Amino acid sequence: MLRATKxxxxxxxxRGDEHGPEDQxxxxxxxxxxxxxxxxxxxxxxxxxxxxxxxxxxxxxxxRSVNVDVTYTSLTVSYHRGPYRDPVTVMxxxxxMAADYTRLxxxxxxxxxxxxxxxxLPDARERLDEIVAAHHPYRRSVVTLSMALLGxxxxxxxxxxxxxxxxxxGTAALVDRLQRSLSLHGLPAFFSQAVGAAVPTxxxxxxxxxxxxxxxxxxxxxTPSIIVATGVVVLLxxxxxxxxxxxxxxGYYVTAGGRAFEVLILSSGIAVGVLATLAxxxxxxxxxxxxxxxxFAGNLLVETVAxxxxxxxxxxxxxxxxxxxxxxxxxxxxxxxLFRLGMQLFDMSPITSTAVAACAVGALAQxxxxxxxxxxxxxxxxxxxxxxxxxxxxxxxxxxxxPGGAADAGTTTLVTAAATGMAIAAGVSLGSLPIRRLRADRxxxxxxxxxxxxxxx
Numbered sequence: 001m002l003r004a005t006k007x008x009x010x011x012x013x014x015r016g017d018e019h020g021p022e023d024q025x026x027x028x029x030x031x032x033x034x035x036x037x038x039x040x041x042x043x044x045x046x047x048x049x050x051x052x053x054x055x056x057x058x059x060x061x062x063x064r065s066v067n068v069d070v071t072y073t074s075l076t077v078s079y080h081r082g083p084y085r086d087p088v089t090v091m092x093x094x095x096x097m098a099a100d101y102t103r104l105x106x107x108x109x110x111x112x113x114x115x116x117x118x119x120x121l122p123d124a125r126e127r128l129d130e131i132v133a134a135h136h137p138y139r140r141s142v143v144t145l146s147m148a149l150l151g152x153x154x155x156x157x158x159x160x161x162x163x164x165x166x167x168x169x170g171t172a173a174l175v176d177r178l179q180r181s182l183s184l185h186g187l188p189a190f191f192s193q194a195v196g197a198a199v200p201t202x203x204x205x206x207x208x209x210x211x212x213x214x215x216x217x218x219x220x221x222x223t224p225s226i227i228v229a230t231g232v233v234v235l236l237x238x239x240x241x242x243x244x245x246x247x248x249x250x251g252y253y254v255t256a257g258g259r260a261f262e263v264l265i266l267s268s269g270i271a272v273g274v275l276a277t278l279a280x281x282x283x284x285x286x287x288x289x290x291x292x293x294x295x296f297a298g299n300l301l302v303e304t305v306a307x308x309x310x311x312x313x314x315x316x317x318x319x320x321x322x323x324x325x326x327x328x329x330x331x332x333x334x335x336x337x338l339f340r341l342g343m344q345l346f347d348m349s350p351i352t353s354t355a356v357a358a359c360a361v362g363a364l365a366q367x368x369x370x371x372x373x374x375x376x377x378x379x380x381x382x383x384x385x386x387x388x389x390x391x392x393x394x395x396x397x398x399x400x401x402x403p404g405g406a407a408d409a410g411t412t413t414l415v416t417a418a419a420t421g422m423a424i425a426a427g428v429s430l431g432s433l434p435i436r437r438l439r440a441d442r443x444x445x446x447x448x449x450x451x452x453x454x455x456x457x
Contacts, residue, residue: 021062023088025121026079029061030088032125034077037068038092039132040107041075043100044377046243047252050075052444053111059443060115072258099238099318101378106131108375136319140180143317147234148173150313150385154230157306158391159297164222168230171200175231190269193235197273200231205281212287225294225394228274233390235270237314239263242381245425249433267421271397271414278401288398294391300340307336307386315382324374328382331368335361336386351416351423354387358427366432370439380428387424392417 021029033054040050047070054077058066069076078089110127113119119127138146151172152165160168175196182192204224240259247256282288297303311332315325335357342353361383369376392413399410437445 025061026063026081026088028121028125029058029063030066030077030079030090032121032128033057034075034090034092035132036107036110036128037070037075037077038094039103039128041070042094042097043104043107044097044240044243044381045104046246046250046377047072047255048246048250048444051252052440055443056115056441057111060118061121070252070255072255097240099378099381100136101315101318101320101324101375102137103131103134103319104375104378105321105324105373106134109373137321138316138319143319144173144176146313146316147176150237150310150317151230151234153306153309153313154233154386154390155226157297157303157310157386158226158229158294160226161222164226167203168200168227171203171227171231172234175199175234190265193266193269194273194276196235197231197270198277200227201274201277201281204228205277205286208281208288209286223294225391225398228394229391231390232270232274232393233310233385233388236267236388236390236393237317237385239266241421241425242377242384242428245429246432249429271393274394274397275401278398282401288401296340300337303340304333304337308333310386311382314385315378318378318381320378320382321374323372324378324382327365327368327372327374327379331361331364331379331383332386334364335383339387351419354420355423355427357387358384358424359431362428362431362433363435364431365428366435376432380432384424384428387420389417389420392420 036057037050037054040053041047045053050070051068054068055066058064058079063079065080067078067080069078073095074091074093076089076091078087080087107128110119110124110131113127114124148169152169155165155168178199179192179196182195183189187195204227207222207224207227239262241263244256244259244263247253247259278288297306308329312325312329315328320328338360339353339357342348342356343350346353348356362380365376365379365383368374368379396410396413396417399413
């Protein structure tokens with residue numbers, strides 16, 4: 001009456017594969033999947049996607065009883081071959097990580113060919129060599145131009161005039177070139193973020209100083225605060241917020257912790273850069289003032305077009321293919337429309353409306369990704385860029401520095417900005433989760449069980 005009639009759903013202590021392939025082929029398969037997994041992790045894939053991809057490939061090449069361990073900067077694959085044969089265990093360290101969605105798209109196509117069409121091992125290794133050694137689809141100068149376009153579009157989104165849009169675009173391009181130069185000289189990312197955040201803040205201080213000397217009343221369309229907010233969004237856009245949230249929901253807490261700590265450190269670098277520059281400006285007697293009327297452009301059509309341009313510009317900067325750029329533009333504009341309608345029609349708070357829009361972005365990106373052969377990560381990451389709380393971050397920091405401001409209000413604003421960031425990350429992951437589970441194969445479903453609410457089955 002009490003004893004269960006089925007074995008545990010989650011298998012533990014499974015025996016090794018005693019009848020697997022010969023040593024040479026097993027080592028060749030492990031080498032292939034390890035290199036492919038390393039490239040996936042380096043281009044921004046989540047730990048769950050990397051693990052499931054490796055297990056799908058080893059199954060396709062009849063290598064079973066494989067364990068995969070992802071710890072953010074390292075990848076370990078171990079093939080257990082029973083009690084009478086030595087295991088094959090190899091680890092690779094991933095030194096750097098950068099969004100490269102064209103390469104990610106090529107890797108996903110290679111995985112499909114191996115699993116669905118049975119691509120031979122030598123051909124698969126040759127294809128992988130070609131993908132790893134391939135040039136970027138765009139020159140580095142094109143990336144700089146896309147970052148300038150992103151900065152100008154964010155300024156337009158916040159209601160800036162044509163002069164401010166051009167100034168924000170030039171500042172964003174300068175930040176991109178400066179950060180690239182600092183990276184080539186080996187400066188740590190924290191200090192690079194701080195220097196990048198200082199550049200638009202210096203430009204804003206100069207505008208404030210000129211306006212104070214000439215007694216010029218700055219209109220909203222020319223307010224320097226928009227330049228700083230634009231710079232903050234440009235610097236926040238490259239952080240791995242989506243992958244961090246996805247790893248957390250999937251149960252890969254070590255990898256999620258590493259990604260989340262990276263996001264925290266780089267965001268702190270932005271705050272330090274803005275804070276230090278504003279403090280120096282205050283010591284020099286520059287009047288600090290944020291126009292309380294700064295918000296959005298006010299015209300939903302203009303805002304929607306600007307949001308689409310922001311998403312498209314980031315897609316280019318992260319080396320997304322042409323199809324991905326087109327879909328990113330549509331998803332970014334769609335997410336912004338939902339965000340604005342949520343506040344205007346349904347009287348939602350900004351955080352709630354942001355979460356709803358991010359959830360829709362995640363669901364739409366995951367829906368489009370499979371039939372059109374585009375990485376879902378590329379679409380969702382580009383789609384959330386218009387929602388990033390750049391203006392809130394700047395307002396909070398300015399209230400902390402300005403003697404006339406309220407420190408408590410500044411802290412509250414920064415907490416609100418952080419909550420908005422968490423709402424974006426959680427919304428994207430939550431929106432994509434049902435579709436990921438519906439389309440998951442047996443391997444992926446087994447991996448997703450590690451984050452199940454009740455593992456006692």
